[in-house]
Amino acid sequence: MxxxxxxxxxxxxxxxxxxxxxxxxxxxxxxxxxxxxxxxxxxxxxxxxxxxxxxxxxxxxxxxxxxxxxxxxxxxxxxxxxxxxxxxxxxxxxxxxxxxxxxxxxxxxxxxxxxxxxxxxxxxxxxxxxxxxxxxxxxxxxxxxxxxxxxxxxxxxxxxxxxxxxxxxxxxxxxGHYGVHEIVEALGLDIKRVDWQVVGFNHAIWLNRFSYDGENGYDLIDKWIEENSKDWKPKTPFDLQLSPAAIDMYRFYGLMPIGDTVRNSTWKYNYDLQLKKKWYGEPWGGADSEIGWQWYQERLKMITEAIDYLSSNNALKLLSLESYLKFLPKGSVPEELKEEIKIFTSKDALSGEQHIPFIDAVVNNNAQRFVINIPNKGYLSQIPDGVVVEVPALVNKSGWHVEKIDPPLNEKVVKMYLIPRMLRMEWALEAIMNGDKEILVEILLRDVRTQSYEQAVEVIEEILSLPENEPMRNHYSKKKRL
Amino acid sequence: MxxxxxxxxxxxxxxxxxxxxxxxxxxxxxxxxxxxxxxxxxxxxxxxxxxxxxxxxxxxxxxxxxxxxxxxxxxxxxxxxxxxxxxxxxxxxxxxxxxxxxxxxxxxxxxxxxxxxxxxxxxxxxxxxxxxxxxxxxxxxxxxxxxxxxxxxxxxxxxxxxxxxxxxxxxxxxxGHYGVHEIVEALGLDIKRVDWQVVGFNHAIWLNRFSYDGENGYDLIDKWIEENSKDWKPKTPFDLQLSPAAIDMYRFYGLMPIGDTVRNSTWKYNYDLQLKKKWYGEPWGGADSEIGWQWYQERLKMITEAIDYLSSNNALKLLSLESYLKFLPKGSVPEELKEEIKIFTSKDALSGEQHIPFIDAVVNNNAQRFVINIPNKGYLSQIPDGVVVEVPALVNKSGWHVEKIDPPLNEKVVKMYLIPRMLRMEWALEAIMNGDKEILVEILLRDVRTQSYEQAVEVIEEILSLPENEPMRNHYSKKKRL
Ligand SMILES: NC(=O)c1ccc[n+]([C@@H]2O[C@H](COP(=O)([O-])OP(=O)(O)OC[C@H]3O[C@@H](n4cnc5c(N)ncnc54)[C@H](O)[C@@H]3O)[C@@H](O)[C@H]2O)c1
Ligand SMILES: NC(=O)c1ccc[n+]([C@@H]2O[C@H](COP(=O)([O-])OP(=O)(O)OC[C@H]3O[C@@H](n4cnc5c(N)ncnc54)[C@H](O)[C@@H]3O)[C@@H](O)[C@H]2O)c1
Incomplete structure (x- = not known):
């Protein structure tokens, strides 16, 4: 090509x-x-x-x-x-x-x-x-x-x-699947000797395979939990891979939830900020609490400000670390940004995002393993074909080649997590594809926070009445199809 | 045979x-x-x-x-x-x-x-x-x-x-499928000229086909709703086939729910007695309100008392109407019991229950149409094979012969009603088959009435502590399998 x-x-x-x-x-x-x-x-x-x-x-x-x-x-x-x-x-x-x-x-x-x-x-x-x-x-x-x-x-x-x-x-x-690396790191393992697979839906993936030099890696996770879980403290609101919530989900489902899957639990850990703190760690209560999410937004703001600053100072060398220290006082650079800057100022380090390596694999036959979201085709036999699943695949010039998912996910993960999550997707699509507002209400009627029909109707109506939601209002009032 | x-x-x-x-x-x-x-x-x-x-x-x-x-x-x-x-x-x-x-x-x-x-x-x-x-x-x-x-x-x-x-x-x-007859009767139609099918799960069946002399029977339902719905009043707590709840479900799902399906709605109609009355009719609020269910229990008591009375008076002729009037003062015999007694005192009338005609069909090849619960085998293509579905079938000496389900159920019924209902079954079976008490708790965590983890745990524990639940306690504490 x-x-x-x-x-x-x-x-x-x-x-x-x-x-x-x-x-x-x-x-x-x-x-x-x-x-x-x-x-x-x-x-x-x-x-x-x-x-x-x-x-x-x-x-x-x-x-x-x-x-x-x-x-x-x-x-x-x-x-x-x-x-x-x-x-x-x-x-x-x-x-x-x-x-x-x-x-x-x-x-x-x-x-x-x-x-x-x-x-x-x-x-x-x-x-x-x-x-x-x-x-x-x-x-x-x-x-x-x-x-x-x-x-x-x-x-x-x-x-x-x-x-x-x-x-x-x-x-x-x-x-999200980089959560596997976080586990590997916490366990002090060498990622090259780990054989792993994750599978599920986006933000709903589970570590179905995890072995180290041929041995059951879950034994090592169990050991880590026993010895280190009690001392665990998150470094950022997103540092959740080994949080009490993750471990509790592992205990319940029998497999480790990976990456953002940990955030996508049921209400058990999420009724309020206090509970979020207990399960996702102090002081933020995870990425999705009011505190954790504000932290994230501040980071994003820092990045856009950095882009602004750098782009309006053409004399600055982008490959030079000093350019960044000009506006970020050294001591205050957050750990995550340090890493980003280190990559950006290097001559060859990649970001870890999969997009460009994926394109490279397709264009130049530089075959590589990715975890991608593509339509199911028997990969997860318990999920209908056609529904988009997140699976590991080798990608090359001829496209994706999904790995055999082995072992398959257990019934508990499938029936209590994946299919319910799939239903949420189906409901949201059924609503938008048919312009059916009552489905939005019905979804809320099945939400633990809804205590009356009126509550559900009123919140939907108020969201619809936002000026920027005029297209949405129009779509749903005319029952348009997509 | x-x-x-x-x-x-x-x-x-x-x-x-x-x-x-x-x-x-x-x-x-x-x-x-x-x-x-x-x-x-x-x-x-x-x-x-x-x-x-x-x-x-x-x-x-x-x-x-x-x-x-x-x-x-x-x-x-x-x-x-x-x-x-x-x-x-x-x-x-x-x-x-x-x-x-x-x-x-x-x-x-x-x-x-x-x-x-x-x-x-x-x-x-x-x-x-x-x-x-x-x-x-x-x-x-x-x-x-x-x-x-x-x-x-x-x-x-x-x-x-x-x-x-x-x-x-x-x-x-x-x-439950006799609900079709209730509709036919209310519409003043001749059941012999009706072509109908119902399909789904037990207590979750939908009128997928309904035509009268080849014409769309749903038009007649729509007309009935327009003209008669406002005057509808239930004759008993179980007289719900054309209740406002049923009609609202029809409006939402696009098909009529049949029989007990009407009772199995979401919380929209069920948050409290007042709401139940609005949707399932005065004065009972349907069969499953505190009032409606008490009514039912009183009827059952009446029947067991009748059985007691008749069985301890060997001289009474069971085929004679008078025997029943002896203990049931004529004026007070409830409508439903009158019908039962009429059947019982007749020489040939059957109860309408399917069991014995089904046995007759199998034993004597007296082929007949039934609505039965059997494992899916492609009958409902949107439901996994093996899951038990309620479908119309011809039964004879060689067993059941399920009718082609035509037209198939719409996506809204499948995705918003049947699959969620199926999940409840899967969850309950996952709990009992693995002796997994935490699944019982998790099911409640997804229930709109649960407001905290503790609430779910406590109610399960108190139910488990009932003396008659010693086997259940034992099963779940030992994580026994079935
Ligand atoms: N898949 C992942 O791994 C992953 C991870 C993080 C974030 N995200 C998602 O990426 C998206 C971007 O997140 P962000 O925090 O960078 O948001 P952002 O608001 O900073 O960036 C979004 C950009 O889209 C632009 N935009 C808005 N409307 C547009 C339009 N009609 N046409 C073209 N451009 C338009 C905005 O101007 C803005 O520059 C979000 O949807 C976020 O949820 C995905
Ligand atoms: N499928 C249907 O169409 C339909 C309709 C109505 C009721 N039901 C169900 O039928 C069942 C009976 O309902 P009911 O109101 O007549 O209840 P009931 O309590 O009057 O009758 C149940 C009978 O089971 C007996 N029993 C209890 N434990 C037993 C055991 N271990 N071995 C043998 N017999 C035992 C009781 O002594 C009693 O006689 C219930 O499960 C009810 O939900 C089904």
Whole structure:
């Protein structure tokens, strides 16, 4: 395959923009390619474009970056489309969450049993989900053979929705499976000697296989729990892989929940902040408490501010650590940012995001193992075919080759976690695909926080009445189909 | 097939005893057969046996009745086993319900979203469910080729459990599909010109086909709703087929729920008595409110008292209406009992229960259409094979022949009603089959009435501490498997 065109939609994303630019510039197989940065926020777009063009020059890489606020322009001739856009941004999430809390829904109505991740809205997120479908349909017209790398959340609902509404080749991406590395590190093991698999849905994956030099790795986990669990303290609100909640879930389900799966529990650990602290650790109570999520938003703000600062100072060398210390007083750089900066200032370190290596694997047959979200095809025999599952697969020029899932997930995980989680997806899609508002109400009637029918109706109506939800109001009042 | 042996377990059942005796004595194809009445309650057993032997004589039928309190004795040489036993009786249900209510679970913990029928306990009903399994395993030893006609509730959980724990040929029976007749009657139609199908799970069936002389029968339902719905009043607490709840479910799901399905809604209609009255009608608020259920229990008491009275007055003619008027002052005979008495005093009228006609169909090839609970085998393509479904089937000597389900159920019914209901069954079975008490707690954590983990634990512990639940306590504390 010749040099390709990669289109990044929502290129201003605080989480992804610089990581993708980093990986692109350091992947020699993509030399000569064109990267189209697309965002509706011109300021963010310009800043990221500025950094990207400087970064590629400093690294001496062969890559062109274009920028546009027009989706159609960006998609023209695209071979790969990475969607990281979040329509409405974090401010919409907070707005909708506040309305939820006003009506008695702690952390908002979209925070649900088995789906507690704070930017993973499935009910009140019409604009975002509709954007996914519009994007895919536009791709059908403009670049029908391109791959859509779906990264914006909700990945589970989103990839299923896109699949059901279009013929676009869509793959969902998440970095949640790195939770395995956290376990391996805590246990003091060498990752190269570990044989592991995770499987499930996005944010709902379980460590079905874990062995070390051929021995049962779960024995080592049990030992760690016995010896170290009581002294565990989280380093950040996201440091949850070995939290009491994770261990309690392991005890109940018989397998370790991996990555964001730990956050997606039932209410047992989540009724209120106090309980969250008990199960997800002090002082934050995990990533999805009011405290933990604010911490995250502050980090994101720090990143966008860094991008702003760097992009408006063209003289700064991006590969030089000092550039960052200019605006981040050394002592106060948070651990996670230190790591990001270390990667960004290195000549060859990759971010760990899977998107660009995935493209490299497809384009250049640089076969590699990924954990990706693709339609089930017997991989999980207990889950209907067609439903998008998160599975380990080897990817090369001819596409993905899913590993045999061995051993299969136990019945408890399947029946008490995966199928209920799948139902949430089915319900959300049934609502949006049929413009059926009553389904939104009915979903809330099955929510432990709902104590009356009126409560459910009122919270939905108030969310619908937000000015930015005019399209949602229109969709649901006319019972439109997607 | 020669004359057969039919064993009735729990023969003292208020609901079934006399109906089954009635049908047996009036089914000429079963002449020469032996009916074994089995119950642990000797008083009830003797009374039913007394009536059965007198009844068969009065009718001049050729049938022998034996009685026993020993399961093993009854099963010996049985060809058909009808299980109507309720271990612990209604008094246990009320005891467990009271504990539930004390802990904030209106109508008890077993009353759940999509499973609100008041004698359909799936969580605290260990003794009953264990009895099902014991009975099936005993049958494997004593009469391995006999059919088990499972009638005691919970039929859905019970038939699935029996299937998973034994190789016995089990079929679940219910009369809920007669709700179709209620609709036909209300619409003033001739049932012979109606083409109907119902399908789903026990207490979860939907009118997937309904046409009248080839025309869409749902148009007639819509017309009835428009013209008559506002004037609807229930004649009994069980007269719910055209209640506002049923019509609201129809509006939401797009199909009519049939029979007990109407009772098995979500909490929308059930948060409290007042709401139940609104949706299931005044003055009872449906069969499953505190008022409606008391009404039902009084009816059952009336029947057992009638059986007592008649059985201790051997001089009374059972086929004579006057015998009944002796203890039931004419004016006060409730409508439903009048109908039962009319049938019982007639020379040939059958009760409407399916058991005996089903046996007749199998034994004598008297082919007939039934609605039965049997393992799915592609009949409902959206439900896993093996899960017990309630479907219409022609039954004859060679067994059941399920009708093509046409049209199939819509996605909303499947995804928002059937699969969630199936999960409740899977959860209950996962708990009991693995002796896993924490699953019982987890089920409650997903119940809208639970507001804290402690609440769920405490109610389970108190139910477990009942003296009659010693076997359950033992099972769950030792994590025994079934
Ligand atoms: N899959 C994963 O592993 C993973 C991890 C973290 C975050 N996420 C998701 O990534 C997304 C971005 O998160 P973030 O925190 O960086 O958000 P962000 O708000 O910082 O970035 C989103 C970008 O999308 C742009 N955008 C909004 N509407 C757009 C439109 N119509 N067209 C094009 N661009 C548009 C915004 O201007 C913004 O630059 C979210 O959906 C988040 O949940 C995914
Ligand atoms: N499938 C249906 O259509 C349908 C309809 C109504 C009721 N039911 C069910 O039928 C069952 C009976 O209901 P009921 O109201 O007549 O109850 P009931 O208490 O009047 O009758 C149950 C009988 O079972 C007997 N019994 C209890 N333990 C026994 C044991 N270990 N061995 C043998 N017999 C035993 C009792 O002595 C009693 O005579 C219940 O489970 C009820 O839910 C089913």
């Amino acid at each position: 010749a040099p390709v065109k990669i289109s990044i939609i929502g290129a201003g994303s605080a989480v992804f923009s610089m990581r993708l630019v980093n990986d692109l510039c350091k992947t020699s197989g993509l030399a000569g390619s064109l990267v189209s940065l697309m965002d509706i926020d011109e300021k963010r777009l310009n800043a990221v474009h500025n950094l990207a063009t400087r970064y590629v020059k400093e690294l001496g890489a062969d890559l062109r970056f274009e920028k546009t606020t027009q989706l159609e322009v960006s998609l023209r001739d695209a071979d790969f489309v990475i969607n990281t856009a979040m329509v409405g941004g974090h401010s919409y999430l907070e707005k909708a969450r506040r309305i939820g809390e006003k009506h008695g829904y702690y952390r908002g109505i979209d925070t649900q049993e088995l789906n507690m991740v704070s930017d993973y809205y499935t009910l009140s997120n019409f604009n975002q989900l509709k954007f996914f479908v519009d994007l895919a349909k536009l791709m059908e017209n403009i670049c029908p053979n391109a791959w859509l790398l779906q990264t914006a959340n909700p990945v589970f609902e989103g990839t299923n929705l896109i699949k059901r509404c279009s013929d676009i080749k869509v793959v969902g991406f998440c970095h | 020669a004359p057969v042996k039919i064993s009735i377990i729990g023969a003292g059942s208020a609901v079934f005893s006399m109906r089954l005796v009635n049908d047996l004595c009036k089914t000429s194809g079963l002449a020469g057969s032996l009916v074994s009445l089995m119950d642990i309650d000797e008083k009830r057993l003797n009374a039913v046996h007394n009536l059965a032997t007198r009844y068969v004589k009065e009718l001049g039928a050729d049938l022998r009745f034996e009685k026993t309190t020993q399961l093993e004795v009854s099963l010996r040489d049985a060809d058909f086993v009808i299980n109507t036993a309720m271990v612990g009786g209604h008094s246990y249900l009320e005891k467990a319900r009271r504990i539930g209510e004390k802990h904030g679970y209106y109508r008890g913990i077993d009353t759940q979203e999509l499973n609100m029928v008041s004698d359909y306990y799936t969580l605290s009903n260990f003794n009953q469910l264990k009895f099902f399994v014991d009975l099936a395993k005993l049958m494997e030893n004593i009469c391995p080729n006999a059919w088990l006609l499972q009638t005691a509730n919970p039929v859905f959980e019970g038939t699935n459990l029996i299937k998973r724990c034994s190789d016995i040929k089990v079929v679940g029976f219910c009369h």
